[in-house]
Amino acid sequence: MKTSMEMKQAASLAPQMRLSVQILRMGTQELEEYILGLVADNPLIEVTTFADRLNRRDKVNPGMSFPDEGRLTAPEEESLHDYLIGQLNLLSLPNGEYKIARYLIGSLDGNGYLEVSPQEAAEALGVDLVIVLSALRIVQSLEPAGIGAADLRECLLLQLEHTGQMTPLLKEIIQRYLDLISKKRFDSISKHLGVSECVILEAYQTIRSLNPRPGSRFGSGQKNVYIVPDVLVTAANDGFDIKLNDVVCPEVAISSSYLHLLEGNIDENIQRYMNRQQDQARWIMSCIAARRRTLFRTTAAIVEWQSAFFEKGPKYLVPMVLKDIADRLGLHESTVSRATRHKYVHCDWGTYELKRFFAPALNPNTCPGMSGNDAKRMIRDIVDRENKSKTRSDREIAELLQRQGVFISRRTVAKYRESMNIASAADRRQRAI
Secondary structure (H helix, E strand, C coil), rough: HHHHHHHHHHHHHHHHHHHHHHHHHCCCCHHHHHHHHHHHHCCEEECCCHHHCCCCCCCHCCCCCCCCHCCCCCCCCHHHHHHHHHHHCCCCCCHHHHHHHHHHHCCCCCCCEEECHHHHHHHHCCCCCHHHHHHHHHHCCCCCCCCCCCCHHHHHHHHHHCCCCCCCCHHHHHHHHHHHHHHHCCCHHHHHHHCCHHHHHHHHHHCCCCCCCCCCCCCCCCCCCCCCEEEEEEEECEEEEEEEEEECCCEEECCCHHHHHHHCCCHHHHHHHHHHHHHHHHEEEEEEEEHHHHHHHHHHHHHHHHHHHHHHHHHHHECCCCCHHHHHHHHHHHHHHHHCCCCEEECCCEEEEEEHHHCCECCCCCCCCCCCHHHHHHHHHHHHCCCCCCCCHHHHHHHHHHHHHCCCCHHHHHHHHCCCCCCHHHHHHHHHH
């Protein structure tokens, strides 16, 4: 009930409040482009951009962070997340279902696979599993086909259903004989199913036409991007020093020459027009200041929660979800989500998007304190250290993890392995020959 009321309130926000929410959600470059667009229509707005500061860096605080401007290039393609959200926004969904669908979209990896199970999502959001499954079906109905699958088998089945190519034979081959079809063991599948090899070959051609990584085309062909951090975190004697990298954020001011004009005797219509433009400029300045405060508070809470990461490195990332930070700050989860979208923090271990620090926990009963990212790192480590002539299967990796106290299924190992673009045991062994 509380969530429903909050979402209804958000939907009925006044235009000024909607603008505040919009500005909070913007990345730095997106905000700069937005402000520059306003300048053309509002003569009272003066803006100082990152490029302006670079051109007169001798006058700027030397403590500010200046990257090499020659490498400041922007991506040319829309992200998978934004592409899916754009489609979701066209649907007429109940508020609760829309929120869950957004959460699931935010839980997809770069290939379009779901990094959390429906049960984990239900626990994280505090809703019934049935509602999550309903929202998941909506996400899986979006383009590109195959999005939101738990593993390769489900991804291929979703694509066949999406394109109307599904047949009982294709479904059985994918569910039971995917390993054999990938090795082109048509004769073996033919014997198992009692159909000719020609029919199996046709099925193979259909399966081969599907995309095992439906989200991978997003981001391909991008320029090399130099990430300019929004926040700088450095170690200090009593913890961490957190500073906003204000040099990259556009600074808005009201033109003093136009303010002087307002003090004179001018036409009443012009006076009203100038007053409206002044109100807009002041509200933009207020929104940017609010964005700055929320970004700082959110980053500080993340640094406190993930202190082991900032002290010791990426291997020490602990489970954390939006609700953890929202509850700590007394904010709504959607506010934290907006505050961390396309915002980057630089620390001793590199530059990371703030959303990188949100990692849902594995089953707290079987893997207390562990996240999916922890499990992925362990799988990667096992594969890197394995005998290349005796590669470990997903089941063997799961058993090895269980001996280390990490109780995840073979299916979950396969999902994590595929999300990291690690080939199957057979393919790894073949490549080593």
